[in-house]
Amino acid sequence: MDLLHQQQKQPHNFHYFRSLILNEKQLLISCNLLFLFLLLSSIVLYNIVVVTPPLQQQKQNHTNTGISGSANDNYPLQLYTEECPFLDPGFRCQQNGRRDLDYLKWRWQPRQCNLPRFSAATFLENSRNKRIVFAGDSIGRNQWESLICMIAQGVSNMSTVYEENRNPITKHKGHLSVRFQEYNFTVEYYREPYLVTIARLPKNAPKNVRGTIRVDKLHWYSLKWINADVFVFNTGHWWNEDKTIKLGFYFQEQEGINMTMNVKEAFQRSLVTWKSWVIQNINPRKSLVFFRSYSPVHYREGTWKDGGHCDINTSPETNYTRLDPEPPNNFFISKIIREIGSAKRKAYFLNITFMSEFRKDGHPSNHHEPGTPVEAPQDCSHWCLPGVPDTWNELLYAHLLTKGFRNMNK
Ligand SMILES: *[C@@H]1O[C@H](CO)[C@@H](O)[C@H](O)[C@H]1NC(C)=O
Ligand SMILES: *[C@@H]1O[C@H](CO)[C@@H](O)[C@H](O)[C@H]1NC(C)=O
Ligand SMILES: *[C@@H]1O[C@H](CO)[C@@H](O)[C@H](O)[C@H]1NC(C)=O
Ligand SMILES: *[C@@H]1O[C@H](CO)[C@@H](O)[C@H](O)[C@H]1NC(C)=O
Numbered sequence: 001m002d003l004l005h006q007q008q009k010q011p012h013n014f015h016y017f018r019s020l021i022l023n024e025k026q027l028l029i030s031c032n033l034l035f036l037f038l039l040l041s042s043i044v045l046y047n048i049v050v051v052t053p054p055l056q057q058q059k060q061n062h063t064n065t066g067i068s069g070s071a072n073d074n075y076p077l078q079l080y081t082e083e084c085p086f087l088d089p090g091f092r093c094q095q096n097g098r099r100d101l102d103y104l105k106w107r108w109q110p111r112q113c114n115l116p117r118f119s120a121a122t123f124l125e126n127s128r129n130k131r132i133v134f135a136g137d138s139i140g141r142n143q144w145e146s147l148i149c150m151i152a153q154g155v156s157n158m159s160t161v162y163e164e165n166r167n168p169i170t171k172h173k174g175h176l177s178v179r180f181q182e183y184n185f186t187v188e189y190y191r192e193p194y195l196v197t198i199a200r201l202p203k204n205a206p207k208n209v210r211g212t213i214r215v216d217k218l219h220w221y222s223l224k225w226i227n228a229d230v231f232v233f234n235t236g237h238w239w240n241e242d243k244t245i246k247l248g249f250y251f252q253e254q255e256g257i258n259m260t261m262n263v264k265e266a267f268q269r270s271l272v273t274w275k276s277w278v279i280q281n282i283n284p285r286k287s288l289v290f291f292r293s294y295s296p297v298h299y300r301e302g303t304w305k306d307g308g309h310c311d312i313n314t315s316p317e318t319n320y321t322r323l324d325p326e327p328p329n330n331f332f333i334s335k336i337i338r339e340i341g342s343a344k345r346k347a348y349f350l351n352i353t354f355m356s357e358f359r360k361d362g363h364p365s366n367h368h369e370p371g372t373p374v375e376a377p378q379d380c381s382h383w384c385l386p387g388v389p390d391t392w393n394e395l396l397y398a399h400l401l402t403k404g405f406r407n408m409n410k
């Protein structure tokens with residue numbers, strides 16, 4: 001599977017407990033402040049000590065299955081397996097032939113604090129009668145599937161977890177909603193690669209225009225997800241020239257196609273549209289809004305379409321100078337989120353870019369789902385599951401705990 005790329009070829013087919021401790025809250029806050037000093041290291045073994053330089057990578061020792069006395073013991077290496085029925089075939093890297101399995105043995109460890117341990121049972125209990133909505137591109141879907149599999153570990157009878165319309169997980173268009181029946185709780189995904197509307201071709205459009213992206217109009221799915229309790233938005237990978245202007249997809253405001261608006265301007269304009277929606281529709285006492293930052297890609301020696309690859313990467317990057325710089329889109333998103341704050345509303349920037357930059361080993365690469373043509377480009381943009389998006393969801397979980405998600409809407 002390669003949703004991003006498949007879609008590029010067919011542009012017109014458009015489509016995270018109260019663990020224990022009293023000062024968990026403070027811990028988390030300091031985590032957030034120290035986010036810049038996070039380090040990547042193993043699960044467990046050591047209670048993490050401050051390390052200089054600020055990044056350290058340690059591989060999990062397989063023989064370690066619960067050393068007592070450590071704050072972190074018994075934390076499983078993976079929170080679920082590829083057997084989770086809610087995984088796209090394209091994300092099941094082992095089933096697709098991946099034999100180097102070190103990619104499963106890394107865990108993000110913040111410096112000077114710990115993230116709360118993920119508890120599926122606590123997550124479920126806190127989520128009774130609630131809705132969590134993911135809206136965005138296929139990387140958002142990647143994260144959505146990860147979260148469902150993480151939470152499903154807390155359910156004893158898997159027949160009580162199902163897609164509401166009995167759609168298979170392989171349905172890649174539209175939206176999907178997985179219900180946790182015993183909790184009257186849904187985790188939903190809405191496919192909206194631009195978050196805004198992809199419009200019909202206006203009358204009298206210039207010949208080279210094949211479609212437009214309405215930067216002033218949020219995707220109509222917003223009507224469906226409006227009353228959700230948690231939102232996790234993302235967009236970014238589709239906002240480039242190759243997937244828009246070069247394919248004849250121009251940007252439109254109201255009735256007029258703006259032939260001179262470039263992708264960067266259009267992206268910022270669409271974020272303003274998103275901001276207005278949040279300000280007008282979200283009651284910060286009732287819903288939590290997150291916008292996930294850009295998910296890094298790791299194509300080397302070419303782009304995805306001209307032989308770019310990542311299959312040789314079997315361990316994370318250790319050399320800081322080889323990390324890509326902060327993508328401009330992140331600055332735009334964080335700026336818009338500050339503006340929402342200025343308007344006395346609230347949204348949170350879920351900044352996962354830097355931590356994921358190291359994980360050049362986490363992509364499906366050439367381990368495609370069965371039936372993919374051999375000449376298909378490598379996938380160095382999505383992530384194997386279990387894998388990197390699980391960490392994003394652990395962060396989301398920590399946010400939900402500290403922001404009082406449990407008692408919202410009561
Ligand atoms: C995201 O976090 C990284 C460090 O974790 C930081 O360097 C970067 O500036 C942050 N990005 C934004 C836009 O705030
Ligand atoms: C894992 O730990 C065991 C016991 O402490 C040790 O004998 C073994 O060499 C370690 N393996 C690695 C790969 O570090
Ligand atoms: C289930 O949750 C929805 C909100 O998502 C709520 O409107 C409804 O009343 C709940 N149903 C029950 C039986 O509690
Ligand atoms: C599991 O859930 C299904 C659907 O609600 C139900 O029909 C079945 O009896 C349950 N099985 C057990 C062992 O509780």
Ligand SMILES: *[C@@H]1O[C@H](CO)[C@@H](O)[C@H](O)[C@H]1NC(C)=O
Nearest residue numbers: 253256258259260261262265
């Ligand atoms: C087209 O977009 C550009 C860049 O945002 C803007 O400066 C210009 O005024 C727009 N043109 C029209 C006709 O709205």
Ligand SMILES: *[C@@H]1O[C@H](CO)[C@@H](O)[C@H](O)[C@H]1NC(C)=O
Nearest residue numbers: 317318319320321322323324
């Ligand atoms: C880190 O990468 C840079 C650029 O590729 C290289 O010049 C430098 O020698 C590398 N440093 C180490 C310690 O490998």
